[in-house]
Each structure stands twice: as structure tokens, then as C-alpha cells.
Amino acid sequence: MSKMNLLQAINNALDIAMSTDPSALCFGEDVGHFGGVFRATSHLQEKFGKARCFNTPLTEQGILGFANGIAAQGMTAIAEIQFADYIFPAFDQIVNESAKFRYRSGNQFDVGGLTIRTPYGGGINGAHYHSQSPEAYFTHTPGLKIVVPRNPEQAKGLLLASIRDPNPVIFFEPKKLYRAAVGEVPDEDYQLPLGQAEVVREGSDITLVAWGAQMEAIEQAAQLAEKDGISCELIDLRSLLPWDRDTLAHSVRKTGRLIINHEAPKTSGFGAEIAASIQEACFLHLESPILRVTGLDTPFPLALEKEYMPDHLKTYEAILASMNY
Template sequence: MVTKAQRFMAAVIRIFIRGANSKLSVSGLGAGVQSSLGAALLKLSPSCNARTKTQRRHASHFTFHPDPVRTQYGPTQKMNLFQSVTSALDNTLASDPTAVIFGEDVAFGGVFRCTVGLRDKYGKDRVFNTPLCEQGIVGFGIGVAVAGATAIAEIQFADYIFPAFDQIVNEAAKYRYRSGNLFDCGNLTIRAPWGCVGHGSLYHSQSPEAFFAHCPGLKIVIPRGPVQAKGLLLSCIADNNPCIFFEPKILYRAAVEQVPVEAYTTPLSQAEVLQEGSDVTLVAWGTQVHVMREVANMAQEKLGLSCELIDLQTILPWDIETVCKVRETHTRCTKTAA
């Protein structure tokens, strides 16, 4: 007997496989987007011929769903994701005289324009370029944070963060522990554009959060849209632990919301239940939240399945309580039905 969960998984596989035939609704995604996941899932689909030798790679699509306007934080302004990041950095530089922003090309606004105008507004001593050396960027940031200032480092692409892996994992994450809590570099925030955009190939399309998700002493955060981007980034900057803030680059311009102009924070390590359901729990972060929203809608329409959708937001430490509470609810529902 085929269970609801099995039918759901088969539907998800078909959704990914058929993604290439769907009209892409996000500007800039383009026909060149390819997913190796499609090739893998093609092998698993029950409708596919196992003897097929030539297998195509397919693309999935999604539509960005803006959040409701949050008026509790004061006046709002229409912003895309990179503008909301700029707004958060502007708020920080204005309120914290020790805050400095540094990285490759940030003085000129950065590759994705996230720091545009900040050097002119706050001066070259607070927003400045660094050599093309990610290990040096993070090492410098650790020193700035240990000295008591607020350090905001930019890694130009998340793919380039690996040369700084030792500094992040063996130095920043362990600084408080190895000093017996006498010293820390909690004022360090590392920003990096994250994920694929449909071009950029292997060195500009990676999602490396899993490499850092098992390292105590760090906080890893990924927003799903402009409102979360600003609130979560300001929380990272204010947090007493070193944070890595990954920014979905495909949403930099495609995601537009009404974002509060003044500073506000969104709690870290707190997942958000975006859609309640009783049959299946979907957990995602960043861009995939919007993909999973469409999967949930299709599962409801085609299979009659009620899906719970959770945006994890913080990858480390993640909100175990919210996710497990939802799973417990589903278990109780299943037992009751039985």
C-alpha cells in the first residue's frame, strides 16, 4: 500500500524533473539555469525508463512571495534585498562609531552594490578595500573585533570563503573557548553572496553553509527576503558571537518588499512557520523557501496533502524546538487517525 508520504516524495521528484518545462518567473534566472539534482532525481522517478542512457539536466523555478508589511518598526520603503542590506549597514555605521566595513571592492559599492554610497557618507577609514586575500580579510576582522570594534567583513562570493576556513573555524569560533571566556571576537560578522543565479559556474554558485553548520562558536544565518535580510543582519552584527551571514544572490534584485527604514532586529535561532499543515513538514532556508512554498501548493492541489512550511533562517544553532514541535503534532494526528 502506497502511503501519503511516498506519494508526496514521488510528486516532489516529478516537480523537479518537470521544472524545465515551466515558465521561469524570477527575473534573471534565465534558460541557462541547470540543476544536477534534476539528473539525480531523474533516476529515481518511477515514470522514467531505467535503461535510458542519455539523461537531461533540468531547472526548477520559483516565484518570490513578499512578506506582509511590518508597520510596527515605523515607516517603510520599497527595497530589494541588496538595498535592505545597504540599509542595515547604514543604520549600523550611523549608530556605532566603532563599526567598520571592509572587503574586496566594498569601497566602490561591491560587486552586487550592497555597500554603494557608504564610503562617501562615512569616510574611507570606515569603509575600505582590502587585498584579494580572504584569509587576511577574516584574520583582520578577528583582530578588529578582539580590540573591541564592530567588524563587518565581506567575502565577495561565498565560494571564496574556503581560503579563510582555518581563520573562521580554528580562530574565530574558538576564541572565547580557548581563553576561558576572557576574550572573544563576538563583534565579527562575515557577509557573503550565496547560492546560484543561473550563471557563474562552479566558482560563483556554491552554497557552503553545511561546512560551517557543525562548528560550535559560530552562528550561520540565511534570509529569504529583504525584510528578513535587514533584521537578521542587524541581529548578527549585535550578537556576541561571530556570525556568517549568507545572502541569496538570486534574490538581490528579484526580491522586493516594503522594508522598515529604521533599525530593527529579527531574533536569531528562531524558525518561522510560514504555513501550517498536518501531513508533511517542509524545512528550508534562503531561496529554497520559495521553491518549497510552490511544492506545498502543488502537493495540496494534486495529492490533497497538507504541508507545514518552516523557514529555518538560522542554520546554526537551529531552532530544534519549533521543528520538533511540528513533527510531534503530526505524529499525534497520525496516531489519532489510525
């Protein structure tokens, strides 16, 4: 075991992936000579050479067009989009090419070797062009997988699993957590299952579900609720496509209550899909309405970032509202 922050865990996973797979290429804006804007790819070019870790032109559509091309030829493409806010110029390549390549060819061709890494979310005073959480746009697209880690140990195992999964994966990295804390990370090569949620803490009164950086918010809210004698079950979804309905439904049947926390705006956020699915599966077990604690339906603000964030206090208020319904 080694102590790593989230960035170091991602770098370690990339190092292992490229060491164990000679066809793996790592590329994106500024990823080569100095390791990208956050230094996630530091020293990879030194170790693997400029042919396997290299800078691209500043064109997200081009990055993903190139990635689709080499993945279609059987290579492992690890593409970085510098900020998730910049992924939209590549939207057509991702949803109309990456996601549909296998289906439209009748499984004769695929781009399953493609992984798209991108930092997302607020918490760094990045304002509206460096703070968005666009995961819900992509969960509407069959053919993709969407993965979000919550800590360094999870990041390494989930990223290695994403790179080796036979489907195109978008790996959203919570940039707020990059250097926020260190954790124990196994040194060896390991993978964590995609599409499987984790029950981080068991409880009996109410279920709280989140992913990525928002896991910290629900953990802090659960600590406040515990002082009131409320037992919270905490679930990290980890994968949003596919997502683990069974684990969440099992929890809600036990507790009878559910709060969903995500940083993206409420309208058409992924929490809406969770709420609809869980009420279908658990309607007769619910003791109160499913609640969503989310970002606001506004562009991401700069001066009012703290007011925008769905923090532990807003989550705690929702816990009380649900329990007192």
C-alpha cells in the same frame, strides 16, 4: 515601510549599523569606492569615509585575520567575502580563530563583534566557482552562528541582529534573490531573533523546511500539493547554528511527515543533521521516512544548472512519495 529588494535591505541595515555604532567598520574586496561586485555597500564610503568603509587586498585569509584582530580589540568588524565559494582560504581563520577565541581565553577575550557577509548559492549561471552553498562546513564548528535570510524584510532584521550579536556570525546571502523581487521593509531600526525558526504557513499533513532561496521552492511545491488536497506546513529555519529543533519537532509531531530542502549536495549537507535530530525527537510520530530534496553530489554545473537545482517539482514529487508511503 519602504519597498526594497534584498540588496537594498542589506545596504540599509549596514547604514543603520554604522550610524548607531561608531566602532563599526565595513571592508572587503571592492566594497569601498563602487559598493562591491553586487553593490551591497554602495554609498557607505561616501557617507562614513574611507577609514570606516574600505577595500582590502584580494586575500580572504587576510580579510578574516584582520577582522579577528580588530574584533578582538572591541571593534565591530563587518567583513565581506565576495562569493561564498571564496571563503575557503579563510577557513582556518574562521574555524580555528574566530570560533575558538572566546573559549581558548576562558572568556577573557572574544571576537564577538565579527560578522562575515557573503553571497551564496546558484541561480545566476555562475557555474562551479560562483554558485556553491558551503553552509554545512561551518555548522560543524561550535562558537559560530550561521544565518540565512529569505527576503528583504528578513535580511534587514537578521543582519542587524547578527552584527549586534555577541558572537561571530556568518551571514549567507542568497544571491539569486538580490534583485529578484521587492518587498515591504520597515524603515526603522529592528532586529529579528537568531536561532529561532519561523512557521511561514501552517498545515496539517506534512512539514516542509528550508532556508534562504529554497523557501520559494517549497512554497511553490506546497501550492501544487494544495491542489491535491495536501496541507503543507512551511518552516523557514533562518538560523542553522544554532537551529530551532523545538519548532520543527513540534510541527513534525503534528504532521507526522518531514521534507528537508537545501541547495547544497545531499551527502553531509545540513539536512542530514536535521533528519537525524528530528527522528530522535519524533520517531514514534513519523508516518513515513524523512526525505531530503537537495542538490546533487557533483560539482555545481553550468549547462545543467536547472537539472541540479532542488526545485518545486522535485519537492512536489517528494511530497507525493511521502504521502503515499
